[in-house]
Amino acid sequence: MDAKLFSSRPLSLSGVLLFALLATGLSAVALFLDLAAGRVGQTLSLALPLWSCALASAGLGFWVVPLLRSLKAGQIIREDGPQAHLKKAGTPTMGGIFFVPVAVAVALLWSGFSSQVVAVSALTLGYAAIGWLDDWQIIRHKSNKGISPRMKLVLQIGFAALFCLWLMATQPISITNLALPLGLTLPLGFLFWLLAGFVLVAESNATNLTDGLDGLAAGTAAIALLGLGALIAPTSPELMLFCACLSGSCLGFLVHNRNPARVFMGDTGSLALGGALAAVAIITNSLFGLLILSGLFLVETISVIVQVGYYKATKGPDGIGKRFFKMSPYHNHLELSGWSETRIVALFYLVGGLLAFLTLAIC
Structure with a gap:
């Protein structure tokens, strides 16, 4: 094991504390929900797969992270981003190659290769493959530009269509009857499939946009996945298991990704997480619940849309427009406003947890 991996940056107590609080909170909630539903000790539960995948992912990371470093799979930091991020250049990326497959493999074996888990796993790995291709191009060409946005979108739509x-x-x-709160349904017919395709692409890109600070995407996705798992538990126990596995794998990844991060998930991880959330919500007819659970990802996406739209709308004769935010996505705006990374991540964890509880309360 490379000792320099753990000594190259000073230990951040706040990063460790954030991870400890998140791990304790997710574990306590999972155990409480299992107790309330009488699932403790049963094969299909939340807490057991959560911690099984957390331990497996964390353990595998102690081998994969040094390997990525030795392969020089370092992150290229964009020059127009926050200047504080330039010191992160060279940090291994593409971490999704170990924590996503761990969750998928455990979920498939644990569920006995349930057809729904197989389908969701295939979609998750498909989106991970798109992300890997993008990450590989970035590393190969030593540029922060991977595959073209058009190519990425075509591939995302293709997997969504399949x-x-x-x-x-x-x-x-x-x-195709969209479930709403209070037992209401909205019959969509063929429009449901257009909505489903849009959600798959939009959710994966929204999660990708949120992956900008140490521990941000992994932690918020872990919360959303556990919340979604709890929401669908009464009707889809196998997919509940899948959500718990992927949530736990995110938690294990955070052992290496918490501030200061020793590895980034890259598009390999972030696109897969968004695709997994959307795929589970579509199969279980939980799109309204996903909308609330993904509130943070939605805000991040809207901030980018507003920034681009406002800049284009305010362009002067010199071709330069004004910026609505100091920088988008929104977490970059907060950072340039003087917030520390750990403070922003803590806020997002808190809001993510509140959104999960709100989802369980009204859906």
Whole structure:
């Protein structure tokens, strides 16, 4: 094991404390929900797969992270980003190659290769492959530009279409009736499939935009996944298991990704996480719940849309426009406003937790 890996940066007590609080909170909530539902000791539960994958992912990271460093798979930091991030250049990226497969493998084996878990796992790995291709191009060309946005979008739509075709062939027609709170439903018919495809692409990109600070995307995704798992537990125990596995794997990844990060997940991880959230929500007809759970990812996406739109709308004769935020996504705006990384991440964890509780309360 490379000792320099753990001594190259000073230990951040706040990063350790944030991780400890998140791990304790997720574990306590998972155990409480299992106790309340009488799932303690059962094969299909929240707490047991959560911690199994957390330990497996964390343990595997002690081998993979030094390997990525030795392969010089370092992150290229964009020059127009926050200047404080320039010191992170060279930190290994593409960490999604170890924590995503851990969750998928455990979920498949634990569920006995349930058809729904197989489908969601395939979509998750497909989006991870898109992210890997993007990360590999960045590393290969030593540039922060990977595959073209058009190519990435085409690949995302392609995997989304395959997933929707599988749903059409295997799921009951009632899935096209969008479930709303208070037992209400909204019949969408064919429009449901357009919505499903949009959600798959949008959610994966939204999670990708949130991956900008140490521990931010992994922690918020772990919270959202556990919340989604708890929401669908009564009707889809196998997919609950999948969510718990991926949430736990994110938690294990945070052992290496908490501030100061020793590895980044890259697009390999962030696109996969968003795709997994969307795929589970679509199969279980939990899109309204996902909308609330993904509130933070939605804010990050809207901040980028507002920034780009405002800049174009205010362009003068010199071709230069004004900026609505100091920088987008929104977490960069907070950072340039004087907030520390750990303070921003702590706020996002807190808001993510509140959104999860709100989702369980009204859905």
